[in-house]
Amino acid sequence: MSIVTFEDKENFPLETNKPGATILETALKHDYPLYHLCGGNAKCTTCRVFITEGLDHLSHRNDREQTLADRKGWPSEIRLACQTEVFGDVSLRRIIKDNKDLKTVTSESKSSKTGEECYAVILFLDIKGFTAFTEASLPYDVVFVLNRFFQEMSEPILNNGGGIDKFIGDGILAFFQIKNKDQLKTATEESLKEAKRETIHSAIRACLRMFDQLKNSI
Ligand code: FES
Missing domain, CATH: 3.10.20.30 (Beta-grasp domain)
Structure with missing residues (x-):
């Protein structure tokens, strides 16, 4: 029993x-x-x-x-x-x-969305002093600057293998995930480390490119 x-x-x-x-x-x-x-x-x-x-x-x-x-x-x-x-x-x-x-x-x-566990680098950026800027500007100018900002900053993210999760007010929430996730289930510890390093480097490359874009736009 x-x-x-x-x-x-x-x-x-x-x-x-x-x-x-x-x-x-x-x-x-x-x-x-x-x-x-x-x-x-x-x-x-x-x-x-x-x-x-x-x-x-x-x-x-x-x-x-x-x-x-x-x-x-x-x-x-x-x-x-x-x-x-x-x-x-x-x-x-x-x-x-x-x-x-x-x-x-x-x-x-x-x-069928029950969440997924994964290794990812999360990148968040927004515009410093944006509230003060909106208070002192015309609505048209605010929208123009925002659209330009999103456009200029999205490009380096997408070109470096990242994805954009969402735009939040004046911010962008982006992520960089390990490539070939399925293969990594059977990967060795060393190749997993290498894949993580590569993901971090992709995010850093995107950030450096953003700085360039910002410098060129000012
Ligand atoms: S009764 Fe439906 S899965 Fe068990």
Whole structure:
């Protein structure tokens, strides 16, 4: 017999006598509320749980779960209850507990934007004394100067492999990311360092070019 303990405001220990029953099966057998919108087919991720104890007493991720975990960047403690079989005592927490959580998950999968971890150099620049300048200038002049500034400063960023995340008021938020990110998953430590150095150099080259542009425009 194994005990699957759902940790909530209080603990809910659920027994299962069937080795290899999934966490979802165990929960449903005891009428414990666990979302499973796709019916246990590893498609919706609403059944995901966080394992707090007993990870060794669970089956390894199968291909379907592994694909989702890789895509979403889950740590090993996050498991799909519908795919995970229980072979011993385990404690866990539900991740999707109410309709608000559910809404977040469904909008996540619609946009498929769940965030991404990466190495990047972030560059932010804006115009010194811009507020005073706007107060003393005509609106037309302000817009003209801003457009010119964005144009002149964007070029060095883009020409050096950077990207522009957004324009914020009189500022530019830009980023430089490691090239060939996918290859770097299997890269050696040395080549990773080299790739990081190259990313920093790209950002520095962009900054130097910006100084030139500014000098030439004044
Ligand atoms: S119930 Fe949909 S992924 Fe588990």
